[in-house]
Structure formats: C-alpha cells, structure tokens
Amino acid sequence: MSSEHSEEHEVAKVTDDGLLSEEINKAAFVPIFLMWAVMTVLGVLAGIFLVPHLMPKPYSPEGHDAQLTVQVFTIAAAPVAAFVFALSIYVLFGRRHRGDTPPEDGPPIRNNNRNVIGWLAASTLLVGFLLIWGITEWSVEQSVPPNQLQVNVTGQQWLWTFGYPASGVTSNELVLPVNRPVQFNITSVDVTHGFWPVSMGIQVDANPGQITVIRTTPNKLGKFVVRCSQLCGLNHAYMYAQAKVVSPADYAAWIQQQKSMSSAQALAGGRSNS
Amino acid sequence: MRRVFGPIVTVILGVAVIALVGLGFRSQTYVSPAGTQVAKQIGTATVGGKTVPHVALNLAVYPDASGSVNGQPVHPGGNPSWPTYAMTNQLQVPANSLVTMTIVQYDSGGSLNNPFFANVRGTVGGTATIDGKAVKTWNPNDIGHTFSLRPYPGVSPGFFVNVPLPLAGNADGSNNCDTAGCPHHTITFSFVSGSKGLYAWNCEFPCGLSVAGFGAVMSANGYMSGDLHVV
Numbered sequence: 001m002s003s004e005h006s007e008e009h010e011v012a013k014v015t016d017d018g019l020l021s022e023e024i025n026k027a028a029f030v031p032i033f034l035m036w037a038v039m040t041v042l043g044v045l046a047g048i049f050l051v052p053h054l055m056p057k058p059y060s061p062e063g064h065d066a067q068l069t070v071q072v073f074t075i076a077a078a079p080v081a082a083f084v085f086a087l088s089i090y091v092l093f094g095r096r097h098r099g100d101t102p103p104e105d106g107p108p109i110r111n112n113n114r115n116v117i118g119w120l121a122a123s124t125l126l127v128g129f130l131l132i133w134g135i136t137e138w139s140v141e142q143s144v145p146p147n148q149l150q151v152n153v154t155g156q157q158w159l160w161t162f163g164y165p166a167s168g169v170t171s172n173e174l175v176l177p178v179n180r181p182v183q184f185n186i187t188s189v190d191v192t193h194g195f196w197p198v199s200m201g202i203q204v205d206a207n208p209g210q211i212t213v214i215r216t217t218p219n220k221l222g223k224f225v226v227r228c229s230q231l232c233g234l235n236h237a238y239m240y241a242q243a244k245v246v247s248p249a250d251y252a253a254w255i256q257q258q259k260s261m262s263s264a265q266a267l268a269g270g271r272s273n274s
Numbered sequence: 275m276r277r278v279f280g281p282i283v284t285v286i287l288g289v290a291v292i293a294l295v296g297l298g299f300r301s302q303t304y305v306s307p308a309g310t311q312v313a314k315q316i317g318t319a320t321v322g323g324k325t326v327p328h329v330a331l332n333l334a335v336y337p338d339a340s341g342s343v344n345g346q347p348v349h350p351g352g353n354p355s356w357p358t359y360a361m362t363n364q365l366q367v368p369a370n371s372l373v374t375m376t377i378v379q380y381d382s383g384g385s386l387n388n389p390f391f392a393n394v395r396g397t398v399g400g401t402a403t404i405d406g407k408a409v410k411t412w413n414p415n416d417i418g419h420t421f422s423l424r425p426y427p428g429v430s431p432g433f434f435v436n437v438p439l440p441l442a443g444n445a446d447g448s449n450n451c452d453t454a455g456c457p458h459h460t461i462t463f464s465f466v467s468g469s470k471g472l473y474a475w476n477c478e479f480p481c482g483l484s485v486a487g488f489g490a491v492m493s494a495n496g497y498m499s500g501d502l503h504v505v
Binding site: 158191 | 427
C-alpha cells in the first residue's frame with residue numbers, strides 16, 4: 001500500500017460523468033493503437049495470403065465463393081479481433097497491479113452515449129455486412145439453372161454411392177462433366193451423414209427418409225474427395241469417395257462404360273440366381 | 275521467481291494432460307487377439323506388363339462369434355449372438371501385388387440396405403467366383419455379408435473392392451463348422467493391391483441390431499470390419 005499503489009489507483013480513477021480521465025486515455029492510446037495497427041495488418045495479410053493455402057483448391061464457383069467468404073470475413077474481423085487483443089494485452093501487462101492487496105473498484109461507467117452509439121453502430125454495420133454477404137451467396141446457390149445433371153447421392157455406413165437416373169448408372173465414384181450444373185439429391189439409408197465435397201464449397205446433411213437438394217457447377221478438371229461431415233459410427237473416418245471432374249467427352253465415355261458393366265452384371269446376375 | 279515458475283508449471287501440466295488424453299485414445303486402438311494374417315506368396319503374376327508377387331489370404335464368416343472351429347475360437351471372447359469374420363480381422367499384403375482372397379461364408383442373411391453392394395467391383399476381370407462359378411453380381415435379397423474394401427483417405431484414391439457373399443441358409447446361427455456338410459458358399463476373387471498404407475474393410479450387409487442393422491456387431495471392432503495393411 002505504498003505511494004506507488006496510490007498513484008496507480010489515481011491514474012485509473014474515473015471521472016464523475018463516467019468518462020475515463022484524460023490521463024489514462026493519453027497513456028493508453030499510443031500502445032493500444034500501435035498493437036492494434038500491427039495486429040490488424042497481420043490479420044489482413046493472413047486473410048489475403050494465408051487463407052487460400054489453408055483451404056482446398058476450389059472446383060466450383062461455390063468453392064471459390066466459400067474461399068472468398070473466409071478471406072473477406074477474416075479481413076473484416078481482423079481490426080475487431082486486433083482491438084480486443086490489443087486492449088487485453090495492454091490491460092494485462094500495462095495496467096497490471098503490483099502487490100498483494102487489490103485496489104478498490106472504481107465507479108461504474110454509465111451514460112457514455114458516444115461510446116454506446118459508436119459501439120452499436122459499428123456492430124450493426126459489421127453484422128449487417130456479414131448478413132447481406134451470406135444471404136447473397138445463399139441465394140446464388142438456390143438458383144436453378146437449365147440442363148442440370150441429376151445425381152442421387154446415398155450415404156450409408158460407411159460408403160457413398162452415386163446414382164445417375166438419366167442413364168441408370170450407379171457408382172461408388174462421383175464423376176461430373178466440367179461446366180455443367182449439377183443437382184445433388186441426397187439421402188441416407190441408415191443414420192445421418194454429411195455430404196461434403198470439400199473442394200466444391202457445398203455441404204448438406206444426408207438424412208434417412210428425406211431428400212435434401214444442393215446445387216453447384218464444377219468448373220475445373222481434376223480430382224478431389226467427398227467426405228462425410230457427420231460423425232456416423234465406427235468407420236466414419238473411412239467414409240469418403242473419390243470425385244472426378246472430367247471433360248464432357250470423358251464423362252460420356254465413363255457413363256457408357258458403367259452402362260456396359262451394369263448390363264453385364266444384370267446378365268450375370270440372372271444366371272447366378274437361376 | 276513465482277511469476278515465472280507459475281506459468282511454466284501451468285504449461286507443463288497442460289502438455290501432460292493433453293499427452294495423457296492422447297495416450298488414452300491410443301490405448302483404445304483395436305488390436306486383434308488373433309494377430310495379423312500375413313498373406314502367403316503362392317507365385318508370381320503379370321500385372322500391367324510387370325511381374326508382381328501373387329499372394330493369398332483366407333477368411334471365413336461364422337454366425338457365432340463365441341464358438342470355435344477345430345478347437346480354435348473363431349473370435350476370442352466373442353459375443354455369442356454376433357457373426358464374425360475369422361480367424362482375424364487384421365490382414366497384411368505386399369503393395370502392388372496380386373491378392374487372391376478366399377472367403378467361406380457360413381452365415382444366414384437377407385436383403386441389403388443398398389443393392390449396389392450386390393455388385394462385384396474392383397476385382398480382376400470384375401468378377402468373383404462363387405462355388406466355382408464366375409459372377410459379377412448377386413441377388414441383393416440373398417446376401418449373407420459383403421467384403422467391401424477401400425483405402426484410408428490419402429492412400430490410393432479411387433481404390434475400391436466390393437464382393438457380395440451369398441447367404442448360406444444357416445438361420446439358427448449354430449453352425450460353426452467348416453466341413454463339407456455345413457451349408458456354406460466359397461467365394462474367391464483377386465485384386466491388385468494399391469500403394470503402401472492402411473486400408474479399411476467392412477461388411478455392408480445390415481447384420482447388426484438397432485439403426486438399419488448397423489449397430490451392435492457392426493459398430494464393434496474386430497467382428498465385421500478390419501484393416502488391410504499394405505506394406
């Protein structure tokens with residue numbers, strides 16, 4: 001309870017109208033601002049350069065939008081998070097009380113209309129921005145383009161199967177033609193699974209007894225995996241399938257190959273069960 | 275001194291707790307009491323113009339996991355009302371080799387939840403031999419079990435083997451024997467093993483209880499699922 005403690009308590013004193021004293025404002029502003037600025041810059045740089053490396057390579061506009069959303073949200077959150085961190089660090093280390101006896105609490109801060117209005121306005125703007133962004137992305141995904149390829153997705157413990165009703169083909173592998181819109185009709189024959197072609201930026205639950213629909217348009221040739229995003233039992237970790245985005249000609253050839261296989265199986269099945 | 279000592283002890287304790295949790299999970303890893311069946315080399319084969327080892331694996335499916343065959347328990351400590359693959363669920367084969375697998379199926383069965391798994395997929399020639407006859411599919415309502423194999427994510431993407439095992443008409447679950455008099459089917463198929471890594475196999479026939487037949491035995495390690503170690 002030395003004079004040092006008394007001085008510290010004096011600095012932390014709050015004025016009668018609820019505003020922090022000029023003294024503490026000036027002392028705190030520079031270090032908090034510097035920390036905030038540095039951490040904001042780091043957060044923005046991480047949003048721009050780090051996020052694309054942390055997320056899978058996008059194979060559809062939705063995949064690209066998902067990546068862009070994470071980037072934009074990271075950048076938008078950077079100054080807010082930096083402010084919280086800077087203030088916390090300053091308070092924890094710059095305003096740390098020394099000694100065994102804690103100081104008395106100061107009077108509560110009330111009726112600071114400027115801070116209340118500013119905080120509400122900033123929060124409303126940020127949340128409104130996120131809401132509008134999210135609704136816009138969602139509405140784009142809801143649009144039904146013409147010439148959609150229909151793919152029936154069935155989840156079961158612990159494998160995926162993909163049916164192509166237009167051609168009567170079923171496969172354990174998801175093969176899609178590039179640049180053709182696709183509608184996935186998803187269900188499960190046992191428990192809830194999660195249909196998650198990660199690189200396509202879409203994910204929806206596969207529920208038993210129900211069909212959930214999700215759309216996308218693969219726009220890049222390549223291979224990726226479809227995972228299950230719902231913990232679904234013993235071999236959930238193994239529940240994934242390979243997906244391929246191929247040219248329309250390769251897709252037609254693959255469908256033809258699968259049809260031939262099905263025909264041969266139908267014939268062989270007839271013999272084996274006779 | 276106390277200001278430094280406190281955080282250090284806190285960090286050490288935190289790391290210790292996390293390590294203990296990790297070790298706890300690791301200790302739960304299933305280890306088959308019957309050990310691992312290492313495939314026996316039975317010759318060589320030509321695959322894609324290359325000469326590769328030709329190896330063989332043998333499994334059986336019994337209706338009673340608590341029973342025994344020729345004095346050997348089919349599943350040490352097994353549940354009496356559960357079917358089981360035997361004699362172990364841990365298999366090992368060399369990478370990029372021709373694997374010929376023989377499964378003797380003694381159990382009863384019924385209908386698949388998904389008829390796709392009545393099809394033979396991923397085998398050499400797209401066929402399996404059932405009681406000496408080559409087939410590409412089976413009636414999805416006459417299935418005992420399936421052998422469905424795929425790699426752990428990150429290993430040989432696209433690798434997939436599925437073979438239906440027809441039901442053997444042994445509905446009372448009491449027929450743990452491997453003599454010619456027991457109702458059974460012998461299923462043989464070959465596939466080319468992928469690159470080194472861990473592969474998972476399981477039955478896709480709903481032979482368990484509860485939700486859609488995938489509870490109980492289907493959700494327990496060591497009975498109707500296992501690992502293929504490709505080395």
